[in-house]
Amino acid sequence: MENIKKILQNFKIQESDYSIYGENIAKINITKNDLSKKGKLILMTSINPTPAGEGKTTTAIGLSDGLNLIGKKAILALREPSMGPVFGRKGTATGGGESEVLPVDDINLHFTGDIHAITAANNLISATIDSEIYWKSNLNIDHNKVVWKRCIDLNDRALRDIEIKISKTISRKEHFTITAASNIMTILSLSIDENDLRWRLENALVAYSKDGKEIFVKDLKIVGALMIILKDAIKPNIVKTKYNTPSLIHCGPFANIATGTNSIISTKLGLSLGDYCVVESGFGSDLGFEKFMNVINYHNDLIPDCVVLVVTIRALNLHNDFENNFKHLEQHLKHVSLYNLNLVVAINFISGDDNEQLKKLKHWLEENNYNYEMNEAYTNGAEGAKKLAIKVDEIANKKFSFKRLINDNDSIEEKIKKVVNNFYYLTNFTFSDKATEKLEDIKKTAYKNYPVCMVKSFASIDGNDAKLENYNLEIKDLEVNTGAKFIVVYTNQVMSMPGLNKEPNSKDMDLINNIVVGLK
Template identity: 75%
Template sequence: MEKFKEIFRSLNLNDNDLTLYGNNVAKVNTTNFNNKKQGKLILMTSINPTPAGEGKTTTAIGLADGLNLINKKAILALREPSMGPVFGRKGTATGGGESEVVPVDDINLNFTGDIHAITSANNLISATIDSELYWKSSLNIDPTKVIWKRCVDLNDRALRDVEIKISKTITRKEQFTITAASNIMTILSLSTSVEDLRLRLENSLVAYTFDNKEVFIKDLNIVGSLMVILKDAIKPNLVVTKYKTPTLIHCGPFANIATGTNSIISTNLGLSLGEYCIVESGFGSDLGFEKFMNVINYSNDLIPSCVVMVVTIRALLLHDDFNNNFKHLDQHLKHVKLYNLNLVVAINFIKGDDVNNLNSLKEWLTNNNYDFEINEAYTKGAEGAKNLAILVDKLSNKKADFKKLINNNDSLELKIEKVIKNFYYLNEFSFSNKALDKLNEINNSDYKYYPICMVKSFASIDGNDSNQSNYKMEIKNLEVNTGAKFIVVYTNQVMSMPGLNKEPNSKEIDLINNVVVGLK
């Protein structure tokens, strides 16, 4: 524990700033660090990933370790793992090999109880709504117009669509989401302070009355109880990598449904404590990066000093890039160039990759004037990311003339069009009748200038996963998330409650001699 505390004291954190959870995990009271950002933000993204992922987290950890190796004060700010993917197909979210955040078991399982608190707060809202229906309260809630969904932190496809019986005469349809896709997860991740969290909760829309009036959480009179449940969950968790790099792990909204980045509070804390704060956005640049720039960075106070694009040979092969002049990779790189940001390509070279493919990739990057380095942190630790760290440090200090893609006062239609044309490379799209009705409703409301959060498949840039001919993207629906303060725009049918695959990781995990084994 003393070695653990020494690392935190090097960040000018004292014992009063920390609440210890065992010997190597702590929570940080961020009150003393608000609005003191001084470090440079490094944003990790990637091309469209394979089912196993492309090593964004592993690369982020290696880069942070590498920066500290060259005597730069670097801090990681990562997403908090969900037990759904841990017990499902994708596995853990703490890196791997020599590029890992510890303690792996604790972080990937129950950790400090944040996700339990988020689940409980989310479901207290649902339980209260149903109680108001049961008692036929003066709120006059229409059971067919409840938009708040229950959640659970597991992959459970049977809960996607259920019918619940509230009383002998009242039943309603319900949908569960996985906790990482819940509204409370997104609200907490976007909150900038305790006060901001309270306001977002108060103004979260949960249902409509029989005469179509809005019902907010504040109308349920439970905001105080929610704040009590979330009082510790709002504090970032602090751990370290194998190479003793301080790491903030806090919140984990999915990027194909929500924003896909750790909490703004933890990012701001990292920027206030270090020279560099390395942040990872979810899935490919068509999702996590786009949402970071247009939703997370809505106020333009989190502009990356450098963007790192993670690339693997296996993903390039999956997208047939070696036979297609690296078109897929080029499209992702252009996403970053839209904003005139400094850019580094990190080649996550994996044992067994073909060296000829590597040479072809390096030649293309060189001919197209992209800066790149190979990341070998998985096998070599901090030393394996040293060259990558040197390059990122160099480019992060290069002046970049940042430009916005979406303006805050752009119309809702124009915001959608800019994302579809510039990120999905589609010139045509359409609105369903349902989406047109919702578009008209939002345009006549106070929410019309909110940023947009696109819902799209992570497997392909344009969402055309089945390679349909004459494919045309359709906007299927729009919803206002008043707590998160953005408009959800649905394109593909994306599941907010995953299911277990045929042979999930849960069949291989065990506790042997009090040691957790089988976590991937």
């Protein structure tokens, strides 16, 4: 493996523009690098995943390695793993086999401390709110109307709903989220530079006063302290794959609650440095891809030059696609066609896949004129993704006429309707009384033109995980995330604080002779 310094030199990044964290990790100073777009953006998505996942990360890593193998200058951009899932059930988020980003242990554990900084910044806001209440400051905060939540980067179900004692006479209900689902994580991931981060922090809504006035972080007078805590966390981290492809790993917002993609800063940095920047969006195209197109691109020009949709035989079997003529797969493919984007289907090969089913899938794709290629990077590394890289390089250079689904002048209801109709394939939906009241309140504010960020289960395309007859999608609640600049729309009940399973991965981990073992 090449030293990270050599890789940075290959991309003409000067030593004064980065900081080294050991031999294989560095942070890049964004203020000293030109973030104007030069390369092409490749966006990874998938069909609804099995519990084991569909290998989007493995495919993204393999594709990046494959592109470099065929002589292209490719950079990978991924989300940073949360320690909650690493110690829980889901495990690591750095690929596998011959398609990995390294060093696996560091990336999945403390890495460069970004998630710890995000946790500290988030909780400093909470501590300050409660201090203002304790000292009965002139902000006159209503302790029953605090909307900001504490966070921790672990799966701890006991912290979901608790009661905290602020003073002898004042107590309030508190709710913890996992750090990946926190407001600061979303704010940092959507910031385009330090000035934008400061603005988002200043204007993040945290509570209401006793006379109904909105209270923002700027009213707490701690924005400067927050900027100090986040001064290094805003800088993208760069590591490398097994095949020495530079890999930006920065921020990790959840996709079923927030945007589900790495930071805008790291994506723009990747596009400024390489011919290609390969970005992974979270879960299936009904979540990560939808939010990339309708939330992230609501305020930014990050239109994918090619979308790669990952499928596996095991997921197609889970959704009964071999019995219903690939209906589930076709629904996801239509999501991409809504925007007239270039598309390649990546068949992520898993040892033991049924050859007859593979033939049937390929025949259907050919019959319906979809571009596709096999990905065997897990077992064969860069060489196993070479054919996929050639196909993506070909398709990404084709002209396309991008069209938006959601427009600036669409009402909140129209924005929700377009997502529900075109992504969930549901004709009707209803608002609860609570959601209706919130909707009318938001319409009276300056936030009414924000994009909508849908909260939905990842397991099914319409959120009907229980497969109920006469299913009705109900909008249960709405709230404005003023720092992120979007309206959160709750459909399914999605947990923002996971719990540990009965036999979590943490029970199999150890440090032996200073080597981490048991990471899965």
